[in-house]
Amino acid sequence: MKFTNPDAAILKSKKLFVFDMDGTIYLGNSPFDFAISFISHLHESGCGVLFFTNNASHTTDFYMTKLSRLGFAPQKGEIMTSGDVTIEFLKRRRAGKSVYLVGTDELVESFRSAGIKILRGDEESADIVVTSFDTSLTYAKLEAACRFIRGGAEYLSTHPDKNCPTETGFIPDSGAIAALVTTSTDVTPTYFGKPYRETIEMISEATGIDPADMCIFGDRLMTDIALGKKFGVTAVLVLTGETQMSDVDNADEAYKPDFVFNSLADADKLLFG
Numbered sequence: 543m544k545f546t547n548p549d550a551a552i553l554k555s556k557k558l559f560v561f562d563m564d565g566t567i568y569l570g571n572s573p574f575d576f577a578i579s580f581i582s583h584l585h586e587s588g589c590g591v592l593f594f595t596n597n598a599s600h601t602t603d604f605y606m607t608k609l610s611r612l613g614f615a616p617q618k619g620e621i622m623t624s625g626d627v628t629i630e631f632l633k634r635r636r637a638g639k640s641v642y643l644v645g646t647d648e649l650v651e652s653f654r655s656a657g658i659k660i661l662r663g664d665e666e667s668a669d670i671v672v673t674s675f676d677t678s679l680t681y682a683k684l685e686a687a688c689r690f691i692r693g694g695a696e697y698l699s700t701h702p703d704k705n706c707p708t709e710t711g712f713i714p715d716s717g718a719i720a721a722l723v724t725t726s727t728d729v730t731p732t733y734f735g736k737p738y739r740e741t742i743e744m745i746s747e748a749t750g751i752d753p754a755d756m757c758i759f760g761d762r763l764m765t766d767i768a769l770g771k772k773f774g775v776t777a778v779l780v781l782t783g784e785t786q787m788s789d790v791d792n793a794d795e796a797y798k799p800d801f802v803f804n805s806l807a808d809a810d811k812l813l814f815g
Contacts, residue, residue: 545790547801550812552776558590558751560775562736562760563605564597565783567806570709573612574782576807581614583814590749591620594758596701596735596765598625598716599646599675619748624701624735625649627744628672629656631698631734639669642690644683644719645676645700667693673723673731674700675716684722691727701735703765707783736760737768742775759806761785763797776800778809 567577609616663686705712757776760766761783770777779799
């Protein structure tokens with residue numbers, strides 16, 4: 543089946559351009575030059591830009607440094623992660639609750655800095671367990687998380703991604719870790735990040751822009767594209783990461799993008815010539 547993009551005027555009318563990171567504007571530490579060009583043109587034209595990643599293993603400060611180093615020239619307030627969305631949920635809806643967090647030291651520190659009570663793991667019980675993409679994962683962390691959940695702790699996860707793309711292939715991500723915990727406890731977490739409502743609500747609140755005036759660029763049908771399709775955001779798939787064109791042909795309507803580009807180079811050409 544041949545996918546046909548709709549009228550370019552749809553994209554040209556948008557006020558906020560939301561970008562996934564891994565697989566969309568870079569792979570690991572290798573930026574896509576065409577992505578740098580496209581985002582530079584958006585900045586120059588006065589369009590709103592937001593970088594949003596489900597990868598909560600790092601903080602917004604880390605991504606500000608990384609994106610600047612790679613040449614994207616991010617501006618203050620243009621970066622958000624699924625970790626930020628999870629923190630806001632805990633602050634607003636679970637204030638004062640104790641949390642056992644399976645995550646990187648960076649993520650743990652960001653939770654602590656937000657005033658969330660973080661447990662060590664040797665306590666008798668926890669109010670909430672949060673798991674994330676943890677490149678420092680240990681069996682002891684998993685054991686503590688499962689013990690707390692069996693004891694009645696609410697189970698949350700920062701994001702559902704099963705794999706994280708890198709220059710050398712895919713590595714297990716947050717969803718894979720959550721699957722292990724779920725298999726052991728029979729408890730499925732409440733997920734945050736893309737494609738969940740809390741994410742689009744936080745983006746809209748932070749930017750003051752209605753979802754109908756946004757578009758999202760990403761490489762994954764189940765997260766990036768699904769977020770757009772669920773909440774009225776124009777969803778643009780790029781084929782530089784996880785998804786292939788055959789996946790689009792076989793996808794349910796809920797995961798079919800509005801636009802498909804081989805890369806952001808095509809979007810740059812379409813909008814700026």
